[in-house]
Amino acid sequence: MSEAPSVRWSRRQGLGGLLAVAGWVAGPTRAQAPPANSDWAQLYGPFTAGSTPTVGRVSVVTPRLADNGLSVPLSVRVDSPMSERDHVRRVVLLSNRNPRPVIAEFELGPWSGKAEVATRVRLNGSQEVMALVQTSDGHWWRGTAEVEVTESACMDAS
Helix, strand or coil, rough: CCCCCCCCCCCHHHHHHHHHHHHHHHHHHHHHCCCCCCEEEEEEEHHHHHCEECCCCCCEECEEEEEECEEEEEEEEEECCCCCCCEEEEEEEHHHHHHCCCCEEEECHHHHCEEEEEEEECCCCCEEEEEEEEEECCCEEEEEEEEEECCCCCCCCC
16 A cells, blocks of 8 residues: 655645635625614613604705615704704714714714714615714704615624
């Protein structure tokens, strides 16, 4: 009987093979979108100190269908006179499906002139987006919009 030929790998080849196997095993799990968090109270609770924001006064405007989740236009308008006594203090954009649910935060005041913000956001698939708004009297308001995304973004939470 003849002996099998001996195979010798360099450290670099061994490490490369190990990394390839680790990437192959871990790859599919990282590419999966996180499940939608239907418990909005869990997302807005840290901002509102556990109180439930009132629906109304807040309008979230975004396309119903977004071709690409990497850059989705979104604007928030709040029914507010923006006076010294009655104005918007804070706007928080929340996602119930992104790996990081707080998309953006804005601070406003009577100097802002309009109770309106516009931005572009990254969305990890089709989902509901919430605008959480705090007014000068400390009251929290909310508005939501549904967005259908054909090509997701934010697949990596790191």
